[in-house]
């Protein structure tokens with residue numbers, strides 16, 4: 421920062437000297453830049469090596485630029501997080517804090533989820549999705565949202581919601597908004613999202629229309645080669661009955677996979693008793 425402008429007697433005297441070519445100069449020697457001439461400043465301090473001064477300013481400029489870039493990136497990630505709509509309950513679920521409890525099935529599921537993140541560039545290019553099916557409390561949602569959170573941190577556009585909410589959003593976009601339509605509503609869940617994670621797929625959802633909307637979104641994403649992750653309490657057969665065999669098969673294309681997580685739930689009382 422420059423010195424504040426003052427017009428004390430001394431400063432005026434100094435300025436007069438500078439203008440008259442009578443500024444007090446001396447020779448200095450910089451350890452980095454060698455010999456230089458410095459001037460006595462109005463604040464009675466020597467101006468120092470001019471090259472060091474210039475470098476200091478340049479460094480400060482660079483630091484400011486880095487700060488700005490960091491803020492822009494942080495703001496962008498924050499925006500991605502908001503858009504992802506991941507339920508609060510799952511915002512802190514990561515692949516790092518998933519406990520396998522020495523369980524082979526869980527360890528396998530975790531390894532597969534890690535691989536999915538590591539190879540997401542390929543999955544993204546080929547539209548490889550994932551189906552996680554199995555009973556309640558096996559950690560499916562934790563792993564799926566863990567994948568979502570990891571990819572959000574990498575700057576991918578992710579959305580992770582349950583089907584009930586998806587249906588609400590479609591209704592809102594299709595019917596409550598000006599110029600809305602089913603078509604427009606479906607589009608909103610296709611191209612703008614690098615990864616769509618749908619939880620509670622196949623839960624006893626009511627209407628045929630709702631199932632059709634879900635089918636259309638999954639199918640549109642398939643056609644655009646965009647990956648989708650489905651989380652379901654149904655087993656593979658039930659899911660096929662619900663969405664159609666072809667839809668489930670297609671999820672496994674492009675490097676996609678189905679993870680069947682059918683071990684006893686950690687939330688069941690028997691399991692708790694076993695551990696106590």
Ligand SMILES: [Zn+2]
Nearest residue numbers: 450453469472
């Ligand atoms: Zn210097």
